Amino acid sequence: MVLSRFWLAIFISSIVFVVISLFSGNSYTIDYILNGKKDDPILLSEKYIEQVPAFIRDSIKKAPDQTMIVNRDTINADTTYVFKSQTVKIYSGVQKSDGLLPTCKNTLLDLIIPLIAYLAFFCGLMQLLIDSGAAEKLAKKLSPVFVKVFPTIPKNHESISYMTLNFAANFLGLDSAATPFGLKAMQSLQEINPDKDKASDAQIMFMCLHAAGLTLIPTSIIGYRAAENAANPADVMLPCIITSFIGTIAAFLIVGIRQKVNFKSASLIVALMTIIAAIVGLLLYINGLDLIGKNFFTANLSGLMLVTIIAFTLVFSFIHEKKFIALNTTIFDAFVTGANNGLKTGVTIFPYVLGMLVAISFFRNSGLFEIISNGISFVFSNIGVSKQITDSLPVAMLRPFSSGGSRGFMIDSMRTFGPDSFTGRLSCIFQCSAETTFYVIAVYFGSINVKHTRYTLGTMLLVDLICVITAIFVASWFF
Known part of the structure; x- marks a missing residue:
């Protein structure tokens, strides 16, 4: 009985927290929770190419794969900009476990x-x-x-x-x-x-x-x-x-x-x-x-x-x-x-x-x-x-x-x-x-x-x- 209630508690509280984060704007998508894999980058937002800063826009256009990575260091997660289908997807951080x-x-x-x-x-x-x-x-x-x-x-x-x-x-x-x-x-x-x-x-x-x-x-x-x-x-x-x-x-x-x-x-x-x-x-x-x-x-x-x-x-x-x-x-x-x-x-x-x-x-x-x-x-x-x-x-x-x-x-x-x-x-x-x-x-x-x-x-x-x-x-x- 205790295990069953604990299982329900962590499941329901997690779902509620995810929904609140999505509608409050703290999360851009919940797809990674369903389909993502461990250590995959997390999608933070998506913008049109004109909405990103000019230096990022220029760097993306010059890159062969139209991708730019900033803030590269050994401790913090990189922020990655990927230009595809007229929009720029911004990723940062990695997923903690499989979806x-x-x-x-x-x-x-x-x-x-x-x-x-x-x-x-x-x-x-x-x-x-x-x-x-x-x-x-x-x-x-x-x-x-x-x-x-x-x-x-x-x-x-x-x-x-x-x-x-x-x-x-x-x-x-x-x-x-x-x-x-x-x-x-x-x-x-x-x-x-x-x-x-x-x-x-x-x-x-x-x-x-x-x-x-x-x-x-x-x-x-x-x-x-x-x-x-x-x-x-x-x-x-x-x-x-x-x-x-x-x-x-x-x-x-x-x-x-x-x-x-x-x-x-x-x-x-x-x-x-x-x-x-x-x-x-x-x-x-x-x-x-x-x-x-x-x-x-x-x-x-x-x-x-x-x-x-x-x-x-x-x-x-x-x-x-x-x-x-x-x-x-x-x-x-x-x-x-x-x-x-x-x-x-x-x-x-x-x-x-x-x-x-x-x-x-x-x-x-x-x-x-x-x-x-x-x-x-x-x-x-x-x-x-x-x-x-x-x-x-x-x-x-x-x-x-x-x-x-x-x-x-x-x-x-x-x-x-x-x-x-x-x-x-x-x-x-x-x-x-x-x-x-x-x-x-x-x-x-x-x-x-x-x-x-x-x-x-x-x-x-x-x-x-x-x-x-x-x-x-x-x-x-x-x-």
């Missing part, structure tokens, strides 16, 4: 189709884990801890293994694997959900822990920093780990208090201390490496772990092939069955993802997000917050809505202020330590048709805020 129709197209071609491919492959692997008995064994080993965190889940339930794989994939920065594992976990939890239209306590806890996004190897962030020629692309790795870890603990405490989880459980404390020790140990090892060693380690650990998971699944399935025979199937046929289920899941979540991304597109292109963002930055700057921080806030504010949009701001901040500047580094930590909240809720709950998400959205946004505040303190401490 409505391109968003619909790109959601299918660039997001859903690749996602369906990932879902098909990894759901095929998960079917092998189920039929071979590996998922059951993993669930049995982890049940003592998971039943403390998720008291409503039966002991040794298969969802435990799926959640474990999801957390592990997130931990290693394997987004393509984390989503299929997470969707399978939500489907498994839905089977024991007494109210199919309402999110269960276990589903809420899982979603909030997933949203905190505990990350050990921020592979993509390191890659973007390397592309922007950072002196040490991996220097934000430790701040990212600390920030995401604090966010995960905050999510667990906030949801755990509401669900009355027993925090004094010995098995829970041991598991938490084990995770902390593992993170500290790995950080000490990485810190002892030279620059080339760090780059090699961070570039290969995630990929190696993914290959290990795939190899283990196939070898374990081969060793326990008799179980497949008992189920009147083969290893390959079981994989195909799981892949087919992944395909169906991808088709199911498409409308939910489409609806959310189109609303976000409207919100950004309307200019309303930019006004809100600038307003928040203005307030922070006037209460003494450093400009280095306020310059990076758009990444933090856009991250819950759009991973691609916030990533664009992150790259822009590195190019504008430098990858080794405080703003550039803080933007990277913001990007790494928060989740695309609205997209994740739409995908995960959409896959199981849960309509009432209860307090999930509020909690996930609160965790995002905690991650933002933590990121600022951690970045200030390190840099």
